[in-house]
Amino acid sequence: MPILSAKARVAGVVGWPVAHSRSPLLHNFWLTRHGIDGAYLAFPVEPGKLALAVDGLAAAGLRGLNVTIPYKEEVFGLCNEITDFARRVGAVNTLRFEHGKILGDNTDGFGFIANLRSFGVDPTMGPAMVLGAGGAARAVVAALRDEGVSVTVVNRTYARAEALAAEFPGAKVAPWDQATEALADYALLVNTSSAGMHGQPPLAFSLNRATPMLAVADVVYVPRETLLLREAVAKGLRVVPGLGMLLHQARRGFASWFGVEPSVDQELIDYVAGDIPRFEDKPIERSSS
Numbered sequence: 001m002p003i004l005s006a007k008a009r010v011a012g013v014v015g016w017p018v019a020h021s022r023s024p025l026l027h028n029f030w031l032t033r034h035g036i037d038g039a040y041l042a043f044p045v046e047p048g049k050l051a052l053a054v055d056g057l058a059a060a061g062l063r064g065l066n067v068t069i070p071y072k073e074e075v076f077g078l079c080n081e082i083t084d085f086a087r088r089v090g091a092v093n094t095l096r097f098e099h100g101k102i103l104g105d106n107t108d109g110f111g112f113i114a115n116l117r118s119f120g121v122d123p124t125m126g127p128a129m130v131l132g133a134g135g136a137a138r139a140v141v142a143a144l145r146d147e148g149v150s151v152t153v154v155n156r157t158y159a160r161a162e163a164l165a166a167e168f169p170g171a172k173v174a175p176w177d178q179a180t181e182a183l184a185d186y187a188l189l190v191n192t193s194s195a196g197m198h199g200q201p202p203l204a205f206s207l208n209r210a211t212p213m214l215a216v217a218d219v220v221y222v223p224r225e226t227l228l229l230r231e232a233v234a235k236g237l238r239v240v241p242g243l244g245m246l247l248h249q250a251r252r253g254f255a256s257w258f259g260v261e262p263s264v265d266q267e268l269i270d271y272v273a274g275d276i277p278r279f280e281d282k283p284i285e286r287s288s289s
Ligand SMILES: NC(=O)c1ccc[n+]([C@@H]2O[C@H](COP(=O)([O-])OP(=O)(O)OC[C@H]3O[C@@H](n4cnc5c(N)ncnc54)[C@H](OP(=O)(O)O)[C@@H]3O)[C@@H](O)[C@H]2O)c1
Pocket: 108, 111, 132, 133, 134, 135, 136, 137, 155, 156, 157, 160, 192, 193, 194, 195, 197, 200, 201, 202, 203, 204, 219, 220, 221, 242, 243, 245, 246, 247, 249, 287, 289
């Protein structure tokens, strides 16, 4: 890390808990690479103290913050301005403190699309099926619809898929138990559910009906190679792991706080990946749902 002067630019991440966050690792990697007089820190903010912490950190001269679980919705009320994308997604993950104002953005959609493109996958190549209807799904559906992609939302709990699709004009919905059969009609499959994540059951979703043209993306990045991605690789399909989404979404915050456009390259991927297991070490029974 570069030596810090009294002019050092400071940013960070607020969450509870926050010790799991990989954001300090990657932002400090970029700060070192670019020799910037700056630092990025993790701030564990207890429930009930978000407003106090954000206002205090802004008053102390920080450039901005990332916001992680459980505060991505609560932080809305603290922002003076919110980007249209963050408003549609219903979550803010990046704050910029500027001229006494707090500006809120959501960079997950940008990160998702940039990650696809970095793997040579053009999101506009055909219809997309999005599995899941939580926070990650909202960003992915919004980003794909902004690209003009035809999107079908599929979720274990059908009513949540319907509710999500209703909020994004043009998005369709399909029942979970019919989705695998319909896969041949899609160019892109995106898992945004938490199934396959460390400590969760693997995703119960067959790729048997996929055509060779299907690209499979997973937003889960712990482990780096989910069972879904391994099955896709075994079938010779193109895959897009979730770690790159995390790295690309961070570019926008870093550029606005530290004034340098950072890049995502193999050295950064290897550095952050070193902190994340490649496979799930203790396989859990495949979910029956
Ligand atoms: N790569 C990145 O930068 C990035 C960014 C954001 C999130 N993520 C990852 O995305 C994942 C989801 O996060 P989130 O915030 O969207 O979570 P969330 O809001 O809690 O939503 C979880 C979703 O997963 C579904 N689900 C959970 N267990 C399932 C199972 N066994 N089978 C099928 N569906 C299941 C839920 O379905 P029900 O509605 O039926 O409960 C729900 O739709 C996490 O692993 C997170 O780390 C990655």
